[in-house]
Amino acid sequence: MEAASVPARTTRTASLDAARRLVSHYGLIAVLMILPVAYGIHDLRVDGDLSRLGENLKDGVSNGAIWALVAIGYTLVYGIIELINFAHGEVFMLGSFVSFSFWSALGLTLASKGAGLLFGLLLTLIVAMVACGGLNVMIERVAYRPLRNAPKLAPLITAVGFSFILQNVGLEWLGGSQRGVDDLIKAQNDLFTIGGVHITHADVLAVAVTVPLVALLAWFVTRTRLGKAMRATAQDPEAARLMGVNVDTTISLTFLIGGMMAGAAGLIYALYQTTIWFFQGFQAGLIAFTAAVMGGIGNIQGAVLGGLIIGCIQQISDNRIGGEWTPAIVFAYLVLIMVFKPQGLLGEETREAG
Amino acid sequence: MSSAAATWRGLGDRIRELPRPVVWAIGAAVLVLLILLPFAYQPASGFIDDCVTALAYVVMALGLNIVVGFAGLLDLGYVAFYAIGAYVIGWYGSGFFAAIAGGKGLHVWAESAGALPGIHFNFLIVLVVAAVYAALAGMIIGLPTLRLRGDYIAIVTLAFGEITRVFAINGADIHPFGKDYPLTLGRQGITPIDPIDLPFVKQFDPLNLRPWYWFALAMVLVVLFVNFRLRDSRLGRAWIALREDEVAAASMGVPLVKTKLKAYATGAAFGGMSGAFLASYLNTVNADQFEFSFSIFVLAMIILGGLGSIWGVVLGAVALSFINSRLIPDVLNGVPHKVGLNFDLTELSFGIFGFLLVIMMVLRPEGLLPERRRQIELTEGVGGDETLYEARA
Amino acid sequence: MTDRLAAERSARTGTPAASGDREATSTILQAVAVSKIFGGLVAVDGVDFEIPRRSIVSIIGPNGAGKTTFFNMLTGLYKPSAGRIGFDGRDITARRPDVITSLGMARTFQNIRLFATMTALENVMVGQHARMKAGLFASVLRLPRVRQEEREVREKARETLEYVGLRPSLLDQMAANLSYGDQRRVEIARALASDPKLLLLDEPTAGMNPQESARLTQFMETLRRERGLTILLIEHDMKVVMGVSDRVTVLDHGEKIAEGDPDEVRADKRVVEAYLGRQEGR
């Protein structure tokens, strides 16, 4: 009988492993930096300063803020019931529609100014958030909850079904073509300029709505009882149930919050882009989901980070490479991240078991 | 559960219980009926047109079923293979590369193309090439997903589907083989495409749909045959084992990478074949055909029919393609006026489609004709879903 | 090659290298300084371990001691963070699980992991995957040799299930519908179907009553006698362990704290402290 021997082969040492981890961690960041760095160098050589890149990144951040809000909805829902909520992009789209219809009903026009405008928009924000939150909760009740014990792919199809339905609602609501809306906030007017980068009203709006919302959400999730119940359910629904958490309520709450964020994003989008249409949710949904996965699905900070990064990639690609290539570039990044860091930038490694 | 659904299941079970020869006899009778069907309609009838499309979708659905239904790999980018198959005939069965051979054209076993410029291969060659290209693409797309969990696979495949579409749209500006040879013609579309040209048969006529129907039916039969054979083979068992529990499968000696790649490749090959057929049938290869929603459309067919169940998938594909092409515009149109609403239903077709998806899934989450295996999955929460192993691709 | 390992081991443990080839040839599995670290947690800590051919060896230890983790490294599900594993004359450190299976190792799982929607028979047929040849195209064409192979595999699956004592009427039952005990049987049959030289059982008697446990104990003896198998067992039931094992290894907090024949281990103070004391004191 032959010997059970272990041929000589250098043991992979811990240090080598650590090196690999470093490469995989920072390599990813390096990959993400390729575009900005390349165009930064290009700008320095050609223009002599970085204002063009700065402009791109600034646009990226303010656009990314919208994606971040939408991505939060994906990440929360996925975190808690492991479902890609395909209808979420449409909820965001309806957020824009509700906002537009509501402010029109309020009588906000190009001429509105000052406190009236501010108050009107705040009211619109609340209405959009409540409407989208409610819609999202309703979708969960009708399309996902009955399927909680069904095969895993079944709710995916109802999600797709709902996204078609909502798209059609949008189509009936404002028609099939892009709809220009009143530029209430003079979106592209400069508010101020720093370092050659023009900060517009739209930029300020995006950041000014997103930052408090995300902060509030973070506070809610970490500090309140309901928020803690949410996190507990995401981690282990069974254990949460045993600890007395009402899982159904918690799931509804998650959809409510996700929908509210999408509603807010819808309003910002309408004010920022000044055109809305029934199909906007589709692309936005894909992008926002990509952002959520990129950041590490289930992770709120990750969703925000992912949104901002995708926003920047998008802007750089739109402006430098050509908008027609942007989806391919965004998705190429997604694939790279999935290959090298499937758990996403901030995600934790999934636990293995035996 | 609705009684209609119960009847369906009862029907399936009853057929399974019949003696073998009886099943064969019924099968043969149905087949003969299907073959004779076109004679009951005009050669260019709209119904036959829908049938041809439905059959082509059946081929795609059966292909996707191998990946999603058998091997449990959620592929949301199946449209990529439709695109690849379609472009294969766009490249090798049209005047697209008009500059080739100094404008004299390159003809392989394609007499009816005469002396037309461009590359013209016999359709059988095109089918094989489409299958091979799509299978290769399937493996390339599959590679980065090998270590990923279910939903991440969905996202990566979706991403590849979208990347394919972007390349299809922008392909007119890509010239991999010199400036006279772009990759695609983008949204303008490559047209005309050679009608199917088989040995010993007259080239298909775009106005006589019968031969198209028979060819599509033949493709379905071949694909069905392959599906059944594979399901009941070593590979088919390995796929299902993998779907049920990757860790256990690997521990039982199933090589994950190879087995998954075979699923991707086989599924993609059918998508490519069907894509080439559809392109020839529709007489155009247009980047706008390759939307993400098409992937979802095909996925919906197999989930609706019953994931993993071959007959269920056939039923799901036929049902959805007919709902899509007939029920919504023809039958339902006019209903709103009767009930006093005044909007145009064709505009609503996607919404109705979505509504049907929701209703059907809620009423019957396991699909119309579930795979026998799946029926128990509802009640038993079995099978390790966690992916736990430090897979090395 | 072996010397190098032995030297390494003796350098680590301070004992002289085992007397060379004779012992080595009778060893089917050898792990040297194997560790597994999860984040900050050292689940298995530098364990040296050997299994003599045709022996029945047990690993015991309190919950969370790292037994299953050690199994997972042997079978390739986990990559060891450090150390090497040799099996039947080959280095299998960090090889793929399916490769390790085809080399002749098979296992069962602590929480049964059958393919729930496959029948008992199909489960066992999957167990023979590595021993089969049929490829994609041959299967589609169902060539004569494929047909033949299918027949043989099915027949062998049937025999193996009979061998482990599954009632014939249950062969075509979906695995998920089987009773717990029958699922255990099918899982063992599935492992046996791959013609292993070494069989790894992770707490096979969990959830069994004393009679069933006793029967399984006998069955292990039978396997060794009739099939020349080597068996590695993780077990909490001391009666089973003490009754069947030639050697017992004790893990605690990932470390090997004792090793020897059942009586030695039973007498070991550290073991009593770490494990037996708590168990028997119940």
Ligand SMILES: Nc1ncnc2c1ncn2[C@@H]1O[C@H](COP(=O)(O)OP(=O)(O)OP(=O)(O)O)[C@@H](O)[C@H]1O
């Ligand atoms: N994939 C993993 N990731 C992180 N920690 C893990 C993982 N697998 C096991 N552990 C941890 O390693 C330790 C050893 O676990 P292991 O399952 O090997 O114990 P065990 O001896 O088999 O226990 P039991 O008798 O309960 O089966 C435990 O603390 C466990 O939580």
Ligand SMILES: [Mg+2]
């Ligand atoms: Mg264990």
